[in-house]
Amino acid sequence: MLKEEYPHLTIMMSIGGWTRSQAFPALAASENGRKTLAEEMVAFMQKYPWRCRSRS
Known part of the structure; x- marks a missing residue:
């Protein structure tokens, strides 16, 4: 995994975006x-576990 090799790497999930987001409104x-x-996002996060941290 990338995080094992690069522990300080920040990985973010993006939905939509500037390009390739034509199907998102529908x-x-x-x-x-x-x-x-929502179901697909949960399945993705279960397959690729995320360690969440708060932005305080």
Whole structure:
């Protein structure tokens, strides 16, 4: 894993973005689309565990 080799590396998850985000508004517009997105994000975070820290 990158974090093991580079422990100070900051990794962020991005949804949407400036490019390649044409499908996001349609996805976010429906309840089913939002539910699917949330389920896929949870599955991603379970597959690739994240260590969260607070921004205080």
